[in-house]
Amino acid sequence: MSEQGWARKKIGQLLVRHFAGAWGEDPGYVGAANVVVLRSTNLDDSGGLTLSTGAPRRFTPKELTSKRLVDSDILLEASGGGPGKPVGRVALFQGDGSSEYACSNFFRALRVDGSLVNPKFLATKLQWLYRQSSIWRYQQQTTGIINLRFGDYLDQEIELPPLDQQRRIAEILDVADEQIQSIDHLVSKLRLICIGIVSDALNEIEQTAESTALLSEVADISSGVTLGSEPAGDGSIEVPYLRVANVQDGYIDTSEVKAIRIFRSQMERFRLEAGDVLLTEGGDFDKLGRGAVWDARIPECICQNHIFRVRCDRQVLLPEYLAAYASSPRGRAYFLSIAKQTTNLATINSTQLKSMPLPLPSLERQQKLIDAVEACSGRIQAELKVADRLRLLKQGLIDDLLTGRVRVPL
Template identity: 30%
Template sequence: MPKKSLEELLIPLLPLPEQQKIAEILSTVDKAIEKVDEAIAKTERLKKGLMQELLTKGIGHKEFKDTEIGRIPKEWEVVRLGDVLELCQYGLSVPLKDKGKYPVIRMDEIVNGYVVTDIAKYADLDEETFKNFKLEKGDVLFNRTNSLELVGRTGIFLLDGYYVFASYLIRLRPKHEILHPHFLTFYLIFSQSRLKQLATVAVHQANINATNLKKFKIPLPPLPEQQKIAEILSTVDKKLELERKRKEKLERIKKGLMNDLLTGRRRVRVKANE
C-alpha cells in the first residue's frame, strides 16, 4: 500500500483503556496458539524419530544386515514395490466440473498422509469407467507429477462413499496378505528423498512414472510387525490431528474476536481503576 494511502486510512479510535483491554484479550489467544504450535512441533519431532526407528530397525530386533536400501533387521526382506502390489494404476484424465456425479480426489486432497474430503471437482462417468477408478479403503495415492518439492506426496484413502482419482495420481493397492497399506504409506512418506531420485525434472515440473515406481525397493517385515508399526505411527497421527484441530479452533476464535473487538461491534468493559 502506498504511504499516502496508508496515512489517509481511517481507523476506529477507541478509548486507550479499552484498546489495552482488547490487546490483552487477543494476546491471551495468541499465547494459547503458541502453546499449541509448540505441542504440534514436539509431536512432529516424536513422529519423525519413531519413523526413523521403526521403519529401519523394526520392533525388538537384535540382528541386522546391510542391504541396497540400508541397514535393516535380518528377518526383513527387500522387495520391489511392484512385486507386492495388486494394482498400480494412473488416474482419470477427463474434464472436471464444479458439480457432478462423482467427486474426484486430486493432489490437494492428500494432506499429512491421508486423503481428506475437501473436494472441489467432480466428474460424470459411465458405470464401467467408475468401476475401474473407484477408490477402495486402503488404496494408497501417490502424486506422480508436480513440483520437485511436492512430487511423491502420498496418502491413504480411508473415506466412506464413492470417489475416483485424477490423472496425475497413481493408485497403489497392496497385496493385503503380505503388505499393510498403512505401513506402505508411512514408508513412502519416510522415503521422500530417495523417491525424488526417481523423478525426471522439466521446467517447473517433476514426474515419477509408474514403471520406475514399481522398481522402487522397500523393506518387507512380517505382516504382524507391519501392523504393529502402523498402529504406533497412526496413534501419533491421531494426536497430531487433535492438536491441529485445536489450533484451527483457536484461530477461528481469534478471527471472530478481531472482527468484533477491533471494529467496536462488541465493546469490552473496563473497570474504572484500569
C-alpha cells in the same frame, strides 16, 4: 465520533509511509545485500505470515533502504488474485533477526503512525475487513489478474477506539496468538518424534526384514482419470474426484471435493476402495510422493491422473505400512533420487514408482509400526483440534472487540 465514542479515520491518515514491494535481482547477482522476499504464498487467509519459505534475492543498498521491512509494518496483498480469490489479505510483519526482509511487488507495505494507531490493532482490523468481504468494491480485474484500487482502499474510513483501548485489544489478541503458537510448536515437535519413530523402526526392519520386494510385486499401481474434455449424454455419470490438493501428507482433505463426468463404463476402472494408498505424482518438492490411505468416506469416488492409486496385496503388505514408508525419509529419498527435476518442480512416473524397493517384514511387525504411528498421529490430531477451537474463539473475540460489542477493561 461514532455513537460508541470511537473516531472515524481514513486508513491513509494513519500511515507515515507506504510503498510497493520489489522482487530484487537474481540470487547470483553480485554486489548487493542478501534479502528474503515474502510472497503471497507466505500469507494465509487468517492473517498469519510465514518467514521461513521466503525467496532469497539480492538488493542494492539503495533499493534495500527504500524497500526494507521493519517490525510492525503491515503487508497488504494488493495484486495477483484470480477468479473467486480477491486480494486484500493482511499480515503484521515481525522479523526474526536472522535476515533482512522485503516483500514482492504483489504487496504494499504500510508503515503506521504509532501516535494514532496500534499496528497490531490496525492489521487485525484490516484483515477483519477482508474477511467481511467489505473490500470487494475496491477490486479490479485486468487480464485475469485481480488488483486492489489502492488509492480508494486508503480512502476507506474505519472506526477506531482510543489508543489505550487499541493497545489493550492488541494485548488480548497477542495472548490468544501465543496459545495457538504454543500448540503449533508442540505439533511440530510431535511430528518430528513421529518421523523419528518411523525411522528407527525402519532401520531395524531393513536390517532384519524377512524379504524385500519391488512395489509392483506386492501392489497394483494405476493413475486416475485425465482431466479435460468430459463426455455427455446417457452413457456418462458425474462423480466426485480427488485432486492433488486433496492428498496431503498423512491425510486426505475432503473439505473441497470437485466433480467430473466420465463414461459409466470407466467407473469400475477408476473407483477408489478403502485401503487404497494415494500418492501424488509431483509438483513442488514437498508434494513428490506425498500421500495417505483412503478410507472411502465418499462413496463412488475417483482421483485425477496426477495421483497414483496403489492397491496393496494385503496378504503381504498393509496399506498403512506402505504409507508410512513412502512418507519416511527413506521413501522421500527414493522419490527424489529417481524424479525428473526442474526449477522447484519434480515428478515421478508409474514405472519408477513400481520399481521402488520395499522391505517386507511380517504382517505382525508391519502392524506394530502402524500402531506406533497411529498413537503419535492421534496425539497430533487431538492437539490440532484444540488449535482449531482456539482459532474459532479468536475469530469470535475479534468480531466482538473490533465492533465494540464487548468493551475491554483498561
